[in-house]
Amino acid sequence: MNCRVLLAQIEPTLGNLSANLEMHLAAIADARARGVQMVLFPELSLSGYFLRDQVAEAALPAGHAILSQLCERSRDVSIGAGFVERGEDGRLYNSYGFFEDGRLLEVHRKVHLVTYGMFDDARDFAPGDRFRCVQSRHGRFGVLICEDMWHVSAAYLHFISNVDALLVPSASPGRGVTQTEEPGLHSVRTWNRMQEALALLFQSWIVYVNRVGSEDGMIFSGGSRVVDPFGRVAAELALLDPGVVETTLSADATRRARVMTPLRRDEKPWLVQRELTRILGQLEE
Amino acid sequence: MNRLDIQCELVEQLLVRFLRSEAGKFGFLRAVVGVSGGVDSAVTAALCARAYGPDNVLGVRLPYKTSSPASEADALAVVQQLGIRTRRIEISAMADGYLAPNEVADRIRRGNVMARARMIVLYDLSAEWRALVIGTSNKTEILLGYSTQFGDAACALNPLGDLYKHQIFQLARHLGLPASVIEKTPTADLFEGQTDEGELGFTYAQADALFERMIDQRCGEEQLVAEGFEREFVRRIAARVALNQYKRLPPVIAKLSERTVNHDFRYLRSWGH
Numbered sequence: 001m002n003c004r005v006l007l008a009q010i011e012p013t014l015g016n017l018s019a020n021l022e023m024h025l026a027a028i029a030d031a032r033a034r035g036v037q038m039v040l041f042p043e044l045s046l047s048g049y050f051l052r053d054q055v056a057e058a059a060l061p062a063g064h065a066i067l068s069q070l071c072e073r074s075r076d077v078s079i080g081a082g083f084v085e086r087g088e089d090g091r092l093y094n095s096y097g098f099f100e101d102g103r104l105l106e107v108h109r110k111v112h113l114v115t116y117g118m119f120d121d122a123r124d125f126a127p128g129d130r131f132r133c134v135q136s137r138h139g140r141f142g143v144l145i146c147e148d149m150w151h152v153s154a155a156y157l158h159f160i161s162n163v164d165a166l167l168v169p170s171a172s173p174g175r176g177v178t179q180t181e182e183p184g185l186h187s188v189r190t191w192n193r194m195q196e197a198l199a200l201l202f203q204s205w206i207v208y209v210n211r212v213g214s215e216d217g218m219i220f221s222g223g224s225r226v227v228d229p230f231g232r233v234a235a236e237l238a239l240l241d242p243g244v245v246e247t248t249l250s251a252d253a254t255r256r257a258r259v260m261t262p263l264r265r266d267e268k269p270w271l272v273q274r275e276l277t278r279i280l281g282q283l284e285e
Numbered sequence: 286m287n288r289l290d291i292q293c294e295l296v297e298q299l300l301v302r303f304l305r306s307e308a309g310k311f312g313f314l315r316a317v318v319g320v321s322g323g324v325d326s327a328v329t330a331a332l333c334a335r336a337y338g339p340d341n342v343l344g345v346r347l348p349y350k351t352s353s354p355a356s357e358a359d360a361l362a363v364v365q366q367l368g369i370r371t372r373r374i375e376i377s378a379m380a381d382g383y384l385a386p387n388e389v390a391d392r393i394r395r396g397n398v399m400a401r402a403r404m405i406v407l408y409d410l411s412a413e414w415r416a417l418v419i420g421t422s423n424k425t426e427i428l429l430g431y432s433t434q435f436g437d438a439a440c441a442l443n444p445l446g447d448l449y450k451h452q453i454f455q456l457a458r459h460l461g462l463p464a465s466v467i468e469k470t471p472t473a474d475l476f477e478g479q480t481d482e483g484e485l486g487f488t489y490a491q492a493d494a495l496f497e498r499m500i501d502q503r504c505g506e507e508q509l510v511a512e513g514f515e516r517e518f519v520r521r522i523a524a525r526v527a528l529n530q531y532k533r534l535p536p537v538i539a540k541l542s543e544r545t546v547n548h549d550f551r552y553l554r555s556w557g558h
Contacts, residue, residue: 011306013310013557013558014553014555014556014557014558015556015557016557016558048555050553050555052551052552052553053549053550053551053552054552054556174299177291177292177295177296177299178288178289178290178291178292179286179290179291179292183292183295184292184295185295213306214302214303214306214307214555215553215555216307216553216554216555217303217307219299219302219303219306239298240298240299240302241302
């Protein structure tokens with residue numbers, strides 16, 4: 001895997017799918033012009049985030065014209081984009097589609113819906129029930145939508161599945177402006193620490209794509225970043241403003257990190273499975 | 286260092302983007318702000334000037350006949366320093382048109398009428414100017430309910446509502462606002478000799494320190510008392526916060542149908558924008 005990726009830190013309009021599609025097509029055209037292999041958008045990039053009752057109105061069933069357009073554009077550049085999915089079961093999911101070679105290759109449905117603080121995901125969405133990898137022509141990827149990344153078990157499953165990179169689309173508002181030892185938004189600092197920790201622990205590239213803009217005063221912080229398998233920042237975008245940045249997810253960096261510190265080799269997933277079974281069994285009693 | 290201290294440059298960046306984004310999405314690029322000579326409206330006007338450009342901000346001075354000349358002088362200093370557009374509209378005749386024949390003597394009622402007269406002018410000018418009314422209420426005041434409903438609390442956007450008074454002063458210094466505005470004793474200037482802290486019965490510093498622990502850090506009464514806050518003060522403030530919840534919410538609608546506006550008809554104001 002040597003994948004040239006473009007992060008599109010956009011400002012979607014709430015519930016205006018056609019305007020958002022245009023924004024996507026423009027960034028995809030930019031990605032093609034740059035000759036990158038993959039362009040990634042934030043969480044719910046096609047719909048906007050705090051949809052509430054707009055969730056049902058913004059939902060796209062399989063084969064919807066908007067999804068078909070992204071399929072069509074994915075023949076020479078792979079695309080990751082967020083949308084409200086109307087599942088075949090009629091339920092609505094906060095989903096992230098990975099489009100490649102003219103088709104919707106994989107959909108990840110957000111598992112860990114965030115329903116605390118300023119968020120109310122679980123009121124509006126059904127949770128996903130699996131973590132499956134995307135086997136792209138450019139590498140093996142695990143998608144974690146925003147809050148999914150806060151659960152180390154999700155990243156662990158992708159680690160065990162031998163992913164090359166964790167793709168983390170997000171719609172994270174910036175909060176916390178008081179003075180502390182480290183400057184910056186408190187929420188951004190937390191995200192950055194987690195990305196660096198997961199990259200180190202799971203020796204994967206972390207591609208975090210956040211959005212910008214304000215939805216009723218919830219000010220999305222941007223600050224999209226790529227962290228390498230050593231936990232070092234390889235690329236990043238400014239806070240608060242739209243922008244794009246490209247970088248290469250190199251297979252060699254991953255290989256070297258895993259040789260120097262062979263965490264995956266020494267990991268004991270069967271032990272984890274056995275102990276989890278034991279602990280959960282005891283908890284049930 | 287005070288635990289309430291903010292990163293002023295960061296807050297300025299956030300609020301300027303907030304003002305641009307939330308007004309711009311509705312096609313507004315201009316602001317109307319009532320400028321009283323106090324620190325809150327000075328900070329709001331300064332942020333608007335940065336967000337929209339000084340020529341696109343109308344700072345309206347709205348004195349009543351008993352308003353202190355010092356407040357007026359400070360208001361003028363603010364608009365002049367920021368280079369924003371300004372207008373002086375005295376509300377005496379407007380307010381007295383109601384107050385005098387109806388013999389309204391109660392200070393609170395008179396103050397509320399003045400605050401609502403100012404609101405009428407600001408909203409009318411916002412129509413004339415094709416601008417949004419930008420509010421000036423801070424978090425301390427919102428929590429205490431220390432404002433007039435449909436008066437000074439009325440606005441389209443409020444950039445300061447999540448900042449405590451201490452943080453407003455910090456921002457005012459960062460924005461380089463006139464010293465007289467920052468250093469003077471806060472007053473609503475609704476009657477002679479009025480000061481906020483005199484009327485409230487405690488200082489903003491006391492309220493801010495308590496709120497940071499009570500509201501932001503979710504400490505309960507026992508924890509607050511253990512940290513040194515007087516139990517009586519904690520109870521008095523907590524009661525005041527609860528009592529004034531009505532000022533923070535839209536009117537209560539009787540739920541009769543299968544779908545009620547603002548209850549299970551849930552859309553952001555940014556709906557489609």
